[in-house]
Amino acid sequence: MSPSKPSIVFAHGLWADGSCYSKLIPVLQSEGHEVVSAQNTLDSLEGDVDAVHRALGRVSAPAVLVGHSWGGYVITAAGTDERVAGLVYVAALGPDAGESPEELIGKFDPPPLFSHLDNEDGRIWIARDGISDFCGDLPQEEQQLVWATQGAPRAEVLGSRLDEPAWRTRPSWFLVATRDHAVNPELQRFCAHRMGATVAEVESSHTPMLSRPEAVLDLIRTAARSVR
Template sequence: MSPSKPSIVFAHGLWADGSCYSKLIPVLQSEGHEVVSAQNPLDSLAGDVEAVHHALGRVGGPTLLVGHSWGGYVITAAGTDERVAGLVYIAALAPDAGETPQDLIGKFEPPPLFSHLDNEEGRIWISRDGISDFVGDLPEAEQRVVWATQGAPRAEVLGSTVEDPAWKSKPSWFLVTTQDRAVNPDLQRFAAQRMGATSVEVPSAHVPMLSRPEAVLDLIRTAAASL
């Protein structure tokens, strides 16, 4: 790998796993980046941060952390690591100190997806009729795959907080998804503005890595070139 290229570590959201970045990883590898996509357990913020720290140990620095949705919480906590040079948020929740996901979501109109979640034995699942609120701009066959392979986070993660937000000390970029029905686009804009992130908007549902991968790649390239 070229030493001039930063490494990239991905953190996924609540109803996903590391393979949600499968359309990005081969391209970034071919462009000379070391890439690892962490497999977050989704049991606690601390556990997910630990998974990202392990992933950081698998690549050379400096490293760009990229977090989607709940992954924004994860990189906000993990990004204070000295190996991290910058942060990219994709349709993400990006907290200030002491803010829970519920606090953030409550700042704006609740997204439609939250009416289609099932709590079973302490874990949260997307119902079959809610998957279109998650990945509604994917072909129906791909939506069914996303539903069938979803991760199921513990309900307790919605009460997580971050003590020292990394975006206060590291440069950040933000991709706002304007057709999002899982994280309110206005909440995304609020978070991007608050952190002073370089932001772009794309007409996408909540998982643009699958539906608009080139837009996500372009923002990662911009961020990587700035480090």
């Protein structure tokens, strides 16, 4: 891999795992980037930040962190690490200090997906009839694969809080998914504006890395060029 190009470290969101970036990773590797996709536990913010820090230890600095959904919360906490040069948010949550995901989501109308969740044994699952609100612009076969492989977060993660948001000291980029039924697009725009991010929009469900991978790649490339 090229030492002149920043590394890319991915953090996935709720109901996913590191393989949700499978349409991006080979392309970025072929373009000369070191790439690692952290496997978040979805048990706690602290555990997921630790997973990102371990991933940073597997690549060369400087690195660009890319977070989808809850992964945006994770990179906002983990991105204060000195090895991090920039932050890319994809249909994500971008909190401020002391702001929980639950509070942030509550600033705008609740997204349709939240009517199709099951809480079992302290874990939150997407009900089968809710998968179209998560990734409805994917072919049916891919939607069912996403449903079958979902990672179920502990309910407590929605009450997580951080002390220092990395976007106050790191440049940030934000991809707003305009047809998102899991994170309100207006909430995404609010977060992006508040952090002073460079913003792009894509007509996509909550999973543009799967349905519109080129749009996500373009924003990552922009960020990577900017922090070289």
